[in-house]
Amino acid sequence: MIGGGPGAFIGAVHRAAAALDGEFELVAGAFSASEEKSRQQGRELGLVDARVYGSWTDLLEEEAGRPRGERMQAVVIVTPNALHYDMARRALELGFDVICDKPMTTTLEEAEALCRLTREMDRIFVLTHNYTGYPMVKEARALVRAGALGRVRKVAIEYAQGWLATRLEAEGNKQAAWRSNPALAGMSSALGDIGTHGENLARYVTGLETESIMADLGTVVAGREMEDDAALFVRYEGGARGLMHVSQVAAGEENNLSLRIYGACAALIWRQESPNELRMLRAEGPEKVLRRGNAYLSAAAQEAARLPPGHPEGFIEAFANIYRAAAASIRTRMHGDAPTAQDGARGVHFIHTAIASSRERAWVDARYTPPTGAAG
Amino acid sequence: MIGGGPGAFIGAVHRAAAALDGEFELVAGAFSASEEKSRQQGRELGLVDARVYGSWTDLLEEEAGRPRGERMQAVVIVTPNALHYDMARRALELGFDVICDKPMTTTLEEAEALCRLTREMDRIFVLTHNYTGYPMVKEARALVRAGALGRVRKVAIEYAQGWLATRLEAEGNKQAAWRSNPALAGMSSALGDIGTHGENLARYVTGLETESIMADLGTVVAGREMEDDAALFVRYEGGARGLMHVSQVAAGEENNLSLRIYGACAALIWRQESPNELRMLRAEGPEKVLRRGNAYLSAAAQEAARLPPGHPEGFIEAFANIYRAAAASIRTRMHGDAPTAQDGARGVHFIHTAIASSRERAWVDARYTPPTGAAG
Amino acid sequence: MIGGGPGAFIGAVHRAAAALDGEFELVAGAFSASEEKSRQQGRELGLVDARVYGSWTDLLEEEAGRPRGERMQAVVIVTPNALHYDMARRALELGFDVICDKPMTTTLEEAEALCRLTREMDRIFVLTHNYTGYPMVKEARALVRAGALGRVRKVAIEYAQGWLATRLEAEGNKQAAWRSNPALAGMSSALGDIGTHGENLARYVTGLETESIMADLGTVVAGREMEDDAALFVRYEGGARGLMHVSQVAAGEENNLSLRIYGACAALIWRQESPNELRMLRAEGPEKVLRRGNAYLSAAAQEAARLPPGHPEGFIEAFANIYRAAAASIRTRMHGDAPTAQDGARGVHFIHTAIASSRERAWVDARYTPPTGAAG
């Protein structure tokens, strides 16, 4: 693991998610650029000092130098966005599989380079778009793909957070600080941190490609360099219409990610904050509320559940499903259900296209095909 | 009453709303252009034949010819949109107060003419934007105006219906037929029928004036001449951002009108389908759920309620609050809390501006001040 | 109308409910034992002084003395419980139909006497168990009766209020004062005021007769003479099990009446505070949420609705359905869907049986058949 030192949020989530099914074991880490902090974190995690490093380059080079059976197999990258590229590139070059947090890179060139390198090195690259790990998201996908809604007409995506409603980054909050610093986060704050989750989630469920977008980005809290609020119109292939609303400054909201898909005869509504249920509105009959763990669900949704109905699963279990898919990919050497480098490139392209649209105050072409490689 | 004959939906609502408080009595009507149907409806409503007419002109002229104490005082217009103008104009000219359904007219010129005529004739003109009659909408208004949210940053309005998800107008549905016929409904379907409610509701609660909009209108169901789905970005005076989503083709939705207002330190969420509660999200403390009828609410919200907490009120009671406000205006000869002709002109301007933006695929200036008259 | 003077809650609800469909017209009243207050109320309601009385006996005798076509047809009794009997008896004797609030009387003897008198005089007697007027309660009844749940196993009824969580009756609250005064309310407070609604609602929906009960009544707020909190086990004919929970001292609750019915293969859940929906849990498939106004509902539920789906109806509309049923009964001279004097006798029997069980701390026989007459 690279990153995930003391005080980091997402590193601990990755470790818990990886531990849940016992398919991964944490064996080495460069948890912090400070060797001392890295070592401290390593000890808390029960690692031997010899495999805890003060720099990510040391981690990669030294682990690569170990004999096959004794070295780290896959690298998890949980650092600020701007660092992903160099780390992932070097890891791939040295023959490691890579599990990387999103957004994948800060430029499209880097993203595309990772797509190509993953293929050249014949490695597995997994991007942790964790919301696709929820069982009821998989049910939504299965229903849409099976035609249960009829032709898709409208996709409404929203991710409303309120944690940046004040200028937290100026008050010593480490999470807020790097996410609002373009040198670390890239060109975008709201879209990069949460908008790409929405984009990925909608595509995962509907399979629709984006044709054009019209974006309205804004910086609500004074003093910020990047957008903390955004709205987008989307037009998908075949004419379906999309609406995305993303905010980090919606005071009072927690992690209110929702996806709604309206088809010709029915609609699906899923909310991350009540992830165990999926509402299905129907033109011709009463609403159905589908719940995780039940025998009436698709195979994909059932396999993604660990507990019987009514015993709630949450964020960690969904995240663990990405790790489970990553383990399967690594075992079989084939990219499967987990998000790929191509998903990463699409996300980066989406961010940059939205920024361009908002600057020009105009609809822009958003068609994009990432460099081929494993299934995108 | 003009309109509201056999099979009409909204005419019966107007009558029930007017009856609830006993402040209006139905004394005359031209319920249908067919004299026979008009008479049939009149008899069902207990009117004497002498005051039931087969044409609206007869109604207005003959009632105007009656002695003061024996004639109709106010006219209620519940016909398709395109007919409103001539009826309202003549009613005002003959000295009647007017209660008119929305949108007020199909052209801005007509709307402005009614604003001026209302003033010239010193009449009361009430537009039935009924959603502003809900007690918890009045609470939202009181809270926003009192600064409970801090500065307003974002207004999210949605009105999702599914009743036109199929081409109902081609299957003999009378409601659908006139609403999708430009000759009767005007230039717009979704915006005219429900979008203007959203526009009015947001302005009623926040008091914010619109500066510019960017609209994306669409006709989802083939064969229609007008839009049945729309999304809008809005920029309000002072920089607040708005997002509006309106659809008549969201299969499975009923009358899912919602208003969310995000301020610097708190947010309000109100949904028409659960109208007795108002959620208040807060940056610094737990969410509060305010409920109709309680002593902790504003005077405006308390006065608008008829029942104790927990005994639900609904659509008719909210509509009746518009009639109650109309009765107060008529008694005092001063426009009060009820929507006015100026609100009507704003609504018509909003529709036309949105259509222009969508055609040009560009942001357009949306500033507008209707001709003065009574408070807008 | 007898009762319903200034400050009374339920009298105004009766008037609004009666007015909604225009089937009743208020023509005379004895709104208060004070002639002055009665007259004041009468004038506010637009009655001529000649038909406003200072005593209920005057009202009944003088109206009975009027010629047929000019006199009051039915009497509405909305006074404290202990007064119902004398008023209803005299009204029936004089040939009036009676609409009476619940509980019908304070003793079983009186209740049975009214059953018999109603039949002897061939009058219509309607008891306003208003919750049975909700469209989705009628849907529940239709589903249970049609066997959609399989055999009924469990009935869970709850009515939780918090308005008497403090000793309001000692602070000048008129409503609280009479309801906690045995001389006016009878032997029971919580069961009489709200428990009988629960008993009636469960029987209306399931059709099950009670065989035995075990009650646990309590007086939570010191200084009260009657119970303000109660729980009951119920055993129905055929073995179904029941659980009832009633409280007036559940601080924070408003009018949280709920009914849940569990059958062999499905369950129904209805809550008065969200009356437009009915949840159906199913053993073999996803939950369904049925909503008022839709074409997929039973005829009974559709006929009881006034508005399209998604435009909420509430308490007054449900109450108005009782009045609509009363009007039908009066017109046809046959008791129909509205609660009858027999329902009233069952309610009174239920209260007295529960009190006996709680005193004896034992299960007691609760089988009861009221004196026949019109359909019970």
Place this chain on the structure above:
Amino acid sequence: MIGGGPGAFIGAVHRAAAALDGEFELVAGAFSASEEKSRQQGRELGLVDARVYGSWTDLLEEEAGRPRGERMQAVVIVTPNALHYDMARRALELGFDVICDKPMTTTLEEAEALCRLTREMDRIFVLTHNYTGYPMVKEARALVRAGALGRVRKVAIEYAQGWLATRLEAEGNKQAAWRSNPALAGMSSALGDIGTHGENLARYVTGLETESIMADLGTVVAGREMEDDAALFVRYEGGARGLMHVSQVAAGEENNLSLRIYGACAALIWRQESPNELRMLRAEGPEKVLRRGNAYLSAAAQEAARLPPGHPEGFIEAFANIYRAAAASIRTRMHGDAPTAQDGARGVHFIHTAIASSRERAWVDARYTPPTGAAG
């Protein structure tokens, strides 16, 4: 670990919960009475064959024979109830700490013996009443204990399941089979499996001791030897009233455990199926909805959370909190927040008292103090 072989539900949950924080490592097991199945399970879990046993006695004796630093420290018992006692007794005698599923034993004598033996051997005994591990349950406890509700008046507990709505135990379902077999489950099915959770949860949150109970147990599905449905009246010390409803045959319900506590001025409502929120109804102000992970919560609730607000936690995380508390107890050699052997004895006493009350159809004394030892 004893039990938790192929197909067992709760064993896998224990393992995931223990793994989540990395404070426990699974080192040995007797997962099944079949040596082959045990070994198969052990291999899947990555254990060396040498430490996987075909009988629990072998596991305990052989592990006890290992040198201090190399042997298992604590035993987890996840077998059918009737086996708990012998296993736990022997484990304690051999010096192991014990983590045991509930109900602790099938007789009160056994339960009390374990209380005493735990103390004599100076061991840690943790009973996995996992619902007390939820952060918002800890918040409820903190609020009640701090007096935020005023004096507690009413405790309403419900645990409704539908999984035994049909005779699943006759259809080859292993879980259902042992739970409905008195030789394995003990005297009780519904109370033993889920009722004791309710009893423990109510006591954990309120701290109230039970004085008397009146129970109504029933066997709804024909062919069963034990109750599958139960209702109880409870009287707590100081006069608070309780109501418990437990069912395994409520068709359509999943794991609908809820706890409501009504005090003199406010009430709390918590539902396991929406575990991240805690509703607080208030007599004098709007309802508050408290959510996991927020800074406004008590220290106990904050410490029990792993994720920021809005990222849902669920059943496994709550279960892991019991393991975290167990780890703390084992490290410090002091019983802390985790449920103890005394809690187990109370649960067994509760079951037996309820059965006696239901048989006698009478209120029975339920006061009970388990043998002292560590804090109960």
